[in-house]
Amino acid sequence: ARKFVYRLGAHRFDEMLTAETEEAIRGLVYSVTHDQVNDLREEFAVGMKSVLNNKIEKYGVQILFVKITDVVLPYQLQQRLQDTTAFKTKMGETEKVHENRVRVLKDQAFLELEAIRKKNARQVQEISAERQRYEIERRELELIALGEAKVQEVAEVTKAEVRLKKAQGNEQVEKVRAKLDAEHLIRKTDIKCQDMKIKAEEKAKVMIKDSEAELEVAESSALSMVAIAEAELEGKLSM
Numbered sequence: 001a002r003k004f005v006y007r008l009g010a011h012r013f014d015e016m017l018t019a020e021t022e023e024a025i026r027g028l029v030y031s032v033t034h035d036q037v038n039d040l041r042e043e044f045a046v047g048m049k050s051v052l053n054n055k056i057e058k059y060g061v062q063i064l065f066v067k068i069t070d071v072v073l074p075y076q077l078q079q080r081l082q083d084t085t086a087f088k089t090k091m092g093e094t095e096k097v098h099e100n101r102v103r104v105l106k107d108q109a110f111l112e113l114e115a116i117r118k119k120n121a122r123q124v125q126e127i128s129a130e131r132q133r134y135e136i137e138r139r140e141l142e143l144i145a146l147g148e149a150k151v152q153e154v155a156e157v158t159k160a161e162v163r164l165k166k167a168q169g170n171e172q173v174e175k176v177r178a179k180l181d182a183e184h185l186i187r188k189t190d191i192k193c194q195d196m197k198i199k200a201e202e203k204a205k206v207m208i209k210d211s212e213a214e215l216e217v218a219e220s221s222a223l224s225m226v227a228i229a230e231a232e233l234e235g236k237l238s239m
């Protein structure tokens with residue numbers, strides 16, 4: 001109490017308390033952002049009590065309780081904060097609406113994607129089934145084609161054998177026919193040769209007879225000429 005009365009006094013204590021309080025408030029306010037001021041009143045009060053006690057305890061004074069009754073910001077700052085708060089609220093509502101819309105769009109997109117996946121899966125199944133049917137039809141067609149080719153091959157072989165047998169038969173027929181033609185030609189040639197031989201013999205006989213007749217005529221002529229010659233010779237001798 002002596003230190004307080006002789007060294008400080010009530011009037012100077014009020015001035016000092018006011019100055020230290022303002023300084024403590026400025027220090028506390030500068031240490032936090034404006035949006036934390038209203039929420040940290042109790043912490044401000046505890047901090048201010050500690051700062052004030054450190055300043056005035058040497059004068060024998062102890063502050064037991066500090067209470068910040070109100071916090072008032074500058075009007076423009078308060079208005080801006082209110083606008084900011086309203087804007088943040090509106091932004092929050094807009095974000096919620098946007099999130100809700102995004103959620104709806106995601107759900108819709110998910111449903112559409114699921115529908116597309118199901119459709120694709122169904123198309124894949126249909127394509128697989130169509131492919132299996134095509135493979136079965138292709139194998140059936142291959143079997144049918146192989147069967148037809150085998151039948152055609154057998155038919156062609158049969159036709160070839162028939163043609164071969166027919167050709168062999170025709171060859172035998174041609175051989176027999178050629179043999180018959182040769183025999184017929186031989187017989188015809190023999191007959192023709194016989195006819196020619198007979199005609200030649202008959203012609204030879206005729207020519208022999210003609211030659212014999214001519215010989216007889218020549219002999220008769222020769223005898224006549226000899227007789228005439230002898231007669232002429234005898235007549236000459238008689239003379």
